[in-house]
Amino acid sequence: MRRQGGECRAELRNVLELDENFPACLDTLGAICAQQGRFEEALRDRRAYALTPWANVLAGQLAALLVRTGAKSRADALIEKLRPGKAYGAPTGMAVFTHYPANWIRLRTGRSRRSPSGTRNS
Numbered sequence: 001m002r003r004q005g006g007e008c009r010a011e012l013r014n015v016l017e018l019d020e021n022f023p024a025c026l027d028t029l030g031a032i033c034a035q036q037g038r039f040e041e042a043l044r045d046r047r048a049y050a051l052t053p054w055a056n057v058l059a060g061q062l063a064a065l066l067v068r069t070g071a072k073s074r075a076d077a078l079i080e081k082l083r084p085g086k087a088y089g090a091p092t093g094m095a096v097f098t099h100y101p102a103n104w105i106r107l108r109t110g111r112s113r114r115s116p117s118g119t120r121n122s
Contacts, residue, residue, distance in 0.1 A: 008032055023048045027058055030065070034100065039069050056082055060093030064100035 012029040015022060026048035033042035043065050049058045059078045066075035081087075082094045 021047060021051055023051045023055070023058075026051070027061070031061065034061075034065060034068075039065060043069055054088075056087060056089035056093030057096055058093075060096030061100065063093075064097045068100075 009029060009032055012025050012032070015025045016029070019025070026045060030042040030045070030048060033039070043062075046062060049055065049062045052058060059082055063075040063078035063082070066072065066078070079094075079097065082090045082097065085091045085094065
């Protein structure tokens with residue numbers, strides 16, 4: 001997976017040389033970096049959300065990264081934008097926000113997170 005992730009990151013950077021503001025490429029590169037535990041690298045370039053501020057899925061991903069890297073206060077505005085759940089994509093953005101930390105725990109520790117009720121969250 002790491003080798004493939006490295007190849008993917010390299011290819012995405014090649015695409016960005018052709019179009020440095022390609023939101024789907026920026027988003028994918030950030031997601032791959034986050035999945036590999038490269039949180040600072042994932043946050044280094046936030047242009048995907050800056051270019052598409054209506055994309056609530058990206059807002060959820062960015063909020064999760066900000067919380068994960070200790071910038072919770074900066075994530076609060078994004079979370080508040082998603083919370084009413086009425087804007088297009090807001091429920092999905094909120095799901096991305098809540099789903100990402102569980103995956104990071106599993107990827108970094110090899111263990112699943114358990115909810116307070118004792119049921120498993122994967």
